Amino acid sequence: xxxxxxxxxxxxVEIAQRAGVSQATVSLVLNERPGVPVAEETxxxxxxxxxxxxxxxxxxxxxxxxxxxxxxxxxxxxxxFPVDQRDFYHPFLVxxxxxxxxxxxxxxxxxxxxxxQGGVYARGRNALLKADxxxxxxxxxxxxxxANLVKEGFPFVFIGRRDIEGTELSYVAPDYVAPTAALVExxxxxxxxxxxxxxxxxxxxxxxxxxxxxxxxALAAGLRPDDLVVEFSSGAEDIGADRVTxxxxxxxxxxxxxxxxxxxxxxxxxxxxxxxxxxxxxxxxVAFLGSAPAPTATRIWTSFEIPRVEMGRAAVQLLVxxxxxxxxxxxxxVVPCTDVRGxxxxxxxxx
Amino acid sequence: xxxxxxxxxxxxVEIAQRAGVSQATVSLVLNERPGVPVAEETxxxxxxxxxxxxxxxxxxxxxxxxxxxxxxxxxxxxxxFPVDQRDFYHPFLVxxxxxxxxxxxxxxxxxxxxxxQGGVYARGRNALLKADxxxxxxxxxxxxxxANLVKEGFPFVFIGRRDIEGTELSYVAPDYVAPTAALVExxxxxxxxxxxxxxxxxxxxxxxxxxxxxxxxALAAGLRPDDLVVEFSSGAEDIGADRVTxxxxxxxxxxxxxxxxxxxxxxxxxxxxxxxxxxxxxxxxVAFLGSAPAPTATRIWTSFEIPRVEMGRAAVQLLVxxxxxxxxxxxxxVVPCTDVRGxxxxxxxxx
DNA sequence: CCAGTTGACTAATACGTAACGACTCCGAGG
DNA sequence: CCTCGGAGTCGTTACGTATTAGTCAACTGG
Numbered sequence: 001x002x003x004x005x006x007x008x009x010x011x012x013v014e015i016a017q018r019a020g021v022s023q024a025t026v027s028l029v030l031n032e033r034p035g036v037p038v039a040e041e042t043x044x045x046x047x048x049x050x051x052x053x054x055x056x057x058x059x060x061x062x063x064x065x066x067x068x069x070x071x072x073x074x075x076x077x078x079x080x081f082p083v084d085q086r087d088f089y090h091p092f093l094v095x096x097x098x099x100x101x102x103x104x105x106x107x108x109x110x111x112x113x114x115x116x117q118g119g120v121y122a123r124g125r126n127a128l129l130k131a132d133x134x135x136x137x138x139x140x141x142x143x144x145x146x147a148n149l150v151k152e153g154f155p156f157v158f159i160g161r162r163d164i165e166g167t168e169l170s171y172v173a174p175d176y177v178a179p180t181a182a183l184v185e186x187x188x189x190x191x192x193x194x195x196x197x198x199x200x201x202x203x204x205x206x207x208x209x210x211x212x213x214x215x216x217x218a219l220a221a222g223l224r225p226d227d228l229v230v231e232f233s234s235g236a237e238d239i240g241a242d243r244v245t246x247x248x249x250x251x252x253x254x255x256x257x258x259x260x261x262x263x264x265x266x267x268x269x270x271x272x273x274x275x276x277x278x279x280x281x282x283x284x285x286v287a288f289l290g291s292a293p294a295p296t297a298t299r300i301w302t303s304f305e306i307p308r309v310e311m312g313r314a315a316v317q318l319l320v321x322x323x324x325x326x327x328x329x330x331x332x333x334v335v336p337c338t339d340v341r342g343x344x345x346x347x348x349x350x351x
Numbered sequence: 352x353x354x355x356x357x358x359x360x361x362x363x364v365e366i367a368q369r370a371g372v373s374q375a376t377v378s379l380v381l382n383e384r385p386g387v388p389v390a391e392e393t394x395x396x397x398x399x400x401x402x403x404x405x406x407x408x409x410x411x412x413x414x415x416x417x418x419x420x421x422x423x424x425x426x427x428x429x430x431x432f433p434v435d436q437r438d439f440y441h442p443f444l445v446x447x448x449x450x451x452x453x454x455x456x457x458x459x460x461x462x463x464x465x466x467x468q469g470g471v472y473a474r475g476r477n478a479l480l481k482a483d484x485x486x487x488x489x490x491x492x493x494x495x496x497x498a499n500l501v502k503e504g505f506p507f508v509f510i511g512r513r514d515i516e517g518t519e520l521s522y523v524a525p526d527y528v529a530p531t532a533a534l535v536e537x538x539x540x541x542x543x544x545x546x547x548x549x550x551x552x553x554x555x556x557x558x559x560x561x562x563x564x565x566x567x568x569a570l571a572a573g574l575r576p577d578d579l580v581v582e583f584s585s586g587a588e589d590i591g592a593d594r595v596t597x598x599x600x601x602x603x604x605x606x607x608x609x610x611x612x613x614x615x616x617x618x619x620x621x622x623x624x625x626x627x628x629x630x631x632x633x634x635x636x637v638a639f640l641g642s643a644p645a646p647t648a649t650r651i652w653t654s655f656e657i658p659r660v661e662m663g664r665a666a667v668q669l670l671v672x673x674x675x676x677x678x679x680x681x682x683x684x685v686v687p688c689t690d691v692r693g694x695x696x697x698x699x700x701x702x
Numbered sequence: 703c704c705a706g707t708t709g710a711c712t713a714a715t716a717c718g719t720a721a722c723g724a725c726t727c728c729g730a731g732g
Numbered sequence: 733c734c735t736c737g738g739a740g741t742c743g744t745t746a747c748g749t750a751t752t753a754g755t756c757a758a759c760t761g762g
Binding site for chain 4: 372373374375376379387388389390393412414415416417
């Protein structure tokens with residue numbers, strides 16, 4: 001943190017001198033306050049001085065007085081930056097940006113915190129303070145950091161659901177439960193009796209929600225709990241041929257995949273299955289509980305889409321509510337997903 | 352600019368009280384100054400207090416003292432935000448972001464200024480002050496704004512070349528002259544004798560550079576100035592069938608197109624030409640002096656690529672040089688483009 | 703002619719930090 | 733015994749703004 005270079009900028013004091021008034025009056029002209037009138041002639045002189053000297057209010061001084069500075073921070077827990085178009089997170093950012101712009105806030109990207117590998121509390125401890133409030137994003141998140149932020153009373157909104165024991169935080173999250181349940185009911189209606197849920201090992205809450213949806217759907221469709229299998233995968237290398245054929249031999253006919261950012265697990269599953277002579281969907285129905293891999297000429301994955309742009313927008317709206325409403329309690333918002341009906345599940349044919 | 356909500360954060364004074372030292376000592380521990388030692392035991396106590404209270408330095412107060420705050424602003428003169436992948440400007444932003452992250456700076460996107468439609472000096476006059484320095488970007492730029500910024504001594508780097516009379520500013524720009532000249536020489540070698548340059552009406556300097564390249568190339572290839580034609584277009588609707596056939600009837604056999612962000616002009620030209628029965632490149636050679644429309648199965652446009660990501664990176668490097676070097680003069684950087692040899696120009700066949 | 707009221711302005715202060723100069727120890731050197 | 737000097741701390745100030753409490757003159761109504 002070195003010293004700034006360059007010539008000094010004019011201050012309210014200099015404006016005041018030039019206009020022949022006090023600094024307080026300049027401030028009054030700048031932000032007119034109801035009940036404190038300023039004579040028209042005085043106002044004019046001050047405006048003129050501002051024009052002449054090219055004055056601009058100093059945001060730092062303003063912030064020091066405890067004012068907001070119309071800036072929303074955007075922090076991601078994993079390396080989302082640089083913002084690549086193919087990136088899973090890109091639509092969130094677009095939504096955040098659009099809405100911030102619409103509401104007149106600038107957007108501060110905490111690019112440095114990520115590379116520094118220290119989390120929110122890395123560098124000068126809580127770098128987020130440069131902004132009025134913050135939108136947080138990312139799977140591999142530090143619960144301690146979140147809890148700390150809540151304790152400190154720093155205004156933030158998390159994109160995705162996070163439950164922290166003992167505290168309540170603001171978030172906007174997709175509804176994984178309902179569409180998962182609907183998918184299960186559809187599979188049962190298609191004749192499937194044993195269904196596997198393949199969960200990611202990381203990012204607990206979304207996985208919990210999907211499992212809840214699985215059980216709700218099974219209950220509604222009259223499936224027994226024994227017919228449901230839940231397994232975990234930490235990546236593509238987890239999915240071996242023996243594991244997949246094992247599932248099938250155990251009577252599994254439909255697999256619900258919790259997607260990862262790059263969908264490596266799901267793609268590996270498909271590849272391994274086909275290599276083992278299992279055709280999708282004839283021998284094995286596969287659906288993604290979230291964003292699926294891009295459709296190809298022959299394959300459209302059955303899945304559902306998270307409204308990412310809208311979630312980004314909503315996060316900013318919640319945050320601005322927190323910032324502008326005095327003493328708001330934490331806000332939560334759950335948004336519905338839209339179904340994608342593809343050709344990766346089908347009616348079960350008993351052999 | 353309302354008041355901030357939430358509980359107050361701990362200050363250096365409170366740390367000092369808890370550690371039994373003065374505020375000045377806390378500051379010393381926080382930013383160790385060469386020549387001013389602090390006892391190990393004291394340092395430890397202060398660190399402990401910082402830990403206990405969860406202290407974080409207040410960036411506003413720091414900034415007010417004239418310190419830099421490790422933030423680079425990014426301002427675009429037209430609506431680049433929200434950052435869309437198809438956007439012409441996206442690669443610049445990626446480069447800026449990468450380099451800012453690498454150098455430990457956060458990135459402040461001035462999204463609000465664009466929508467407010469007021470330019471740099473809109474809102475509270477010069478919103479840029481929230482950052483230490485700024486990267487500026489965009490074609491439809493206000494020369495007055497730029498001149499003002501220079502006058503005020505605000506550190507910034509412009510992406511693209513801009514000459515402002517009487518002042519010198521920092522920029523990173525692509526070299527349009529050399530590849531344009533090379534293209535002209537190549538066309539002449541292919542037998543072309545009358546060449547048209549189709550300039551954009553807006554964004555003067557890049558157009559000037561291309562025209563300079565045209566004349567240099569013509570000179571080197573032994574073409575007479577009379578054989579060069581320069582026309583202007585303000586968009587796709589400018590390009591009518593009569594205009595294009597007029598050019599051809601006047602002996603034009605090759606057209607160099609100055610690209611716009613969306614390349615509408617160039618695409619319109621191609622369409623109109625084909626509709627008029629002119630085949631490219633047999634009847635008419637066409638090349639883009641910059642980024643061409645995306646290649647298709649049958650068409651790769653001859654053009655050259657601006658290294659946009661690298662330019663973004665370079666802009667940040669220049670800016671950080673300005674910020675961290677004391678009293679740096681303005682810096683300029685011209686980067687080479689890479690040729691794209693396509694199938695839209697060919698040897699001239701006399702009929 | 704005076705108490706009360708309103709309009710227009712200002713002096714003073716607080717916000718949290720970094721830096722400068724001054725101050726107090728304490729041991730070494732004369 | 734006195735002086736000197738360095739190590740370690742501290743008091744104070746300045747940064748530029750928004751706000752509070754207050755001053756002061758002009759005006760009102762009785």
